[in-house]
Amino acid sequence: MTLLALNEEAAMPQDRPKDRGIVSSLWAQTACRAPAGIQALRGDIEVDVVVIGGGYTGLSSALHLAERGSSVAVLEARSVGFGASGRNGGQVNPGFKLDPHQAPGRFGAAAGERALNFVGSAPDLVFELISRFSMDCHAMRPGSVTPAHSEAALQMLERRAEGWMARGVPIKMLSREETERAIGSPCYVGGLLDPRGGSLQPLSYARELARAAMEKGASIFDNAEVQSLQRKDKGWIVRTSTGTAKATNVIVATNGYTGNLIGGLRQTIIAANSFQLATAPLDDATAAGILAQGRTASDTRRLVLYFRKDPANRLVIGGRGQFGDPTRPEDFSHLRGAFARLFPQLSGIPIEHNWAGRVALTQDGVPHLHEPEKGLLVAVGYNGRGIAMGTAMGRAIADYLGGDAQALPFPVTPIQGIPFHMFQRLYLAAAINWFMFRDAF
Numbered sequence: 255m256t257l258l259a260l261n262e263e264a265a266m267p268q269d270r271p272k273d274r275g276i277v278s279s280l281w282a283q284t285a286c287r288a289p290a291g292i293q294a295l296r297g298d299i300e301v302d303v304v305v306i307g308g309g310y311t312g313l314s315s316a317l318h319l320a321e322r323g324s325s326v327a328v329l330e331a332r333s334v335g336f337g338a339s340g341r342n343g344g345q346v347n348p349g350f351k352l353d354p355h356q357a358p359g360r361f362g363a364a365a366g367e368r369a370l371n372f373v374g375s376a377p378d379l380v381f382e383l384i385s386r387f388s389m390d391c392h393a394m395r396p397g398s399v400t401p402a403h404s405e406a407a408l409q410m411l412e413r414r415a416e417g418w419m420a421r422g423v424p425i426k427m428l429s430r431e432e433t434e435r436a437i438g439s440p441c442y443v444g445g446l447l448d449p450r451g452g453s454l455q456p457l458s459y460a461r462e463l464a465r466a467a468m469e470k471g472a473s474i475f476d477n478a479e480v481q482s483l484q485r486k487d488k489g490w491i492v493r494t495s496t497g498t499a500k501a502t503n504v505i506v507a508t509n510g511y512t513g514n515l516i517g518g519l520r521q522t523i524i525a526a527n528s529f530q531l532a533t534a535p536l537d538d539a540t541a542a543g544i545l546a547q548g549r550t551a552s553d554t555r556r557l558v559l560y561f562r563k564d565p566a567n568r569l570v571i572g573g574r575g576q577f578g579d580p581t582r583p584e585d586f587s588h589l590r591g592a593f594a595r596l597f598p599q600l601s602g603i604p605i606e607h608n609w610a611g612r613v614a615l616t617q618d619g620v621p622h623l624h625e626p627e628k629g630l631l632v633a634v635g636y637n638g639r640g641i642a643m644g645t646a647m648g649r650a651i652a653d654y655l656g657g658d659a660q661a662l663p664f665p666v667t668p669i670q671g672i673p674f675h676m677f678q679r680l681y682l683a684a685a686i687n688w689f690m691f692r693d694a695f
């Protein structure tokens with residue numbers, strides 16, 4: 255196995271000296287350059303809105319607020335796209351954990367439809383922004399496949415398809431043979447093809463969102479870890495080690511990288527690692543047999559396995575793993591095992607990249623919005639589906655702060671920690687074992 259050197263521009267949090275050679279991100283190696291104009295925060299600034307976190311949620315908030323005429327500063331602890339936004343699978347998926355028939359029961363009829371409309375149309379916004387700002391991020395939208403790992407999962411997909419079709423989405427169910435032909439793996443009993451899905455280069459998309467936000471007037475600061483937030487008069491004082499920002503409103507968009515800035519927030523999510531690997535480029539004949547139309551796939555297992563090709567025909571496959579950051583090559587062995595089972599025809603193909611990033615899981619599986627004080631808005635918990643949802647959440651937050659009280663797609667809830675959160679590592683290990691057991695059926 256060849257492991258490539260880390261790209262320093264997008265250094266990973268696991269980039270401690272002892273981890274060098276274990277983590278090598280495909281996206282860091284192949285991304286477009288970070289835009290010029292990202293600054294270091296020195297001294298004091300004053301803006302309408304400070305955004306904490308330079309991932310899709312924060313950058314999309316900044317872009318849409320700037321388009322509305324607000325002055326905005328994004329403060330990112332490391333570099334734009336350092337978090338999950340620069341490390342994910344690049345699958346632009348519609349939907350969230352709840353299926354159409356479940357959302358009204360969870361939120362109420364009208365709010366359930368609003369939530370469904372939000373998650374169903376979120377990919378439209380991603381591709382519209384990419385087109386409007388001519389973003390260089392290898393975007394394509396040939397649809398996404400959800401392959402079913404069991405007959406029970408296939409029935410669940412049929413119900414999901416009915417729900418979306420009743421709302422006008424031309425979903426297609428695939429037979430076992432059609433699924434195998436579409437994705438190139440013999441391991442599934444059928445599947446669902448959703449035309450709303452697509453893919454992109456995730457770190458490039460984050461950097462291009464930053465460029466678009468700056469073109470519209472937002473300021474972006476990196477190496478600007480926010481250390482404290484303090485209420486002052488009708489606004490906020492936001493402090494980093496090198497400067498201070500004064501703002502009327504603050505947006506917290508730190509997701510799986512949330513620290514202790516807002517009391518109790520870290521305890522509302524489980525920040526679990528998702529792992530990925532990428533093969534060497536496949537030759538044309540082999541590549542033609544796997545996801546031939548450039549579609550993406552994300553399966554029905556509780557411990558989801560997701561895969562796609564990149565423009566150089568590398569197969570990129572991801573899945574949940576241990577709780578902590580990877581520190582040894584063996585930390586990726588579960589994924590190499592899954593890869594070998596799903597694509598036996600690729601045995602002998604070298605794996606050239608391994609990396610991981612943190613997703614924010616919520617107990618109820620849906621994103622959480624909090625407004626603990628006036629002018630302080632928090633959005634976290636995309637449960638591994640934040641490319642479209644985070645982008646659309648950013649626009650919704652901008653609309654909300656712009657005066658549209660109905661703009662937020664989910665209810666604003668109090669910050670409420672997961673009971674016994676200090677045992678999250680144990681929770682997750684137990685859940686993973688249980689899910690592995692269930693996924694076997």
Ligand SMILES: Cc1cc2nc3c(=O)[nH]c(=O)nc-3n(C[C@H](O)[C@H](O)[C@H](O)COP(=O)(O)OP(=O)(O)OC[C@H]3O[C@@H](n4cnc5c(N)ncnc54)[C@H](O)[C@@H]3O)c2cc1C
Nearest residue numbers: 307309310311331337338339342343345480611639640641
């Ligand atoms: C391996 C992996 C695969 C995934 N695959 C997919 C996929 O295929 N499709 C999909 O839709 N979703 C996927 N996701 C989920 C998706 O990437 C996330 O939901 C999304 O990127 C979240 O964006 P965000 O802006 O909310 O948070 P993030 O991108 O995580 O950004 C949070 C940022 O906050 C910064 N920060 C934290 N604390 C501070 C502070 N005090 N001051 C300043 N900055 C701070 C961090 O440095 C970080 O950059 C995946 C995630 C991972 C990790």
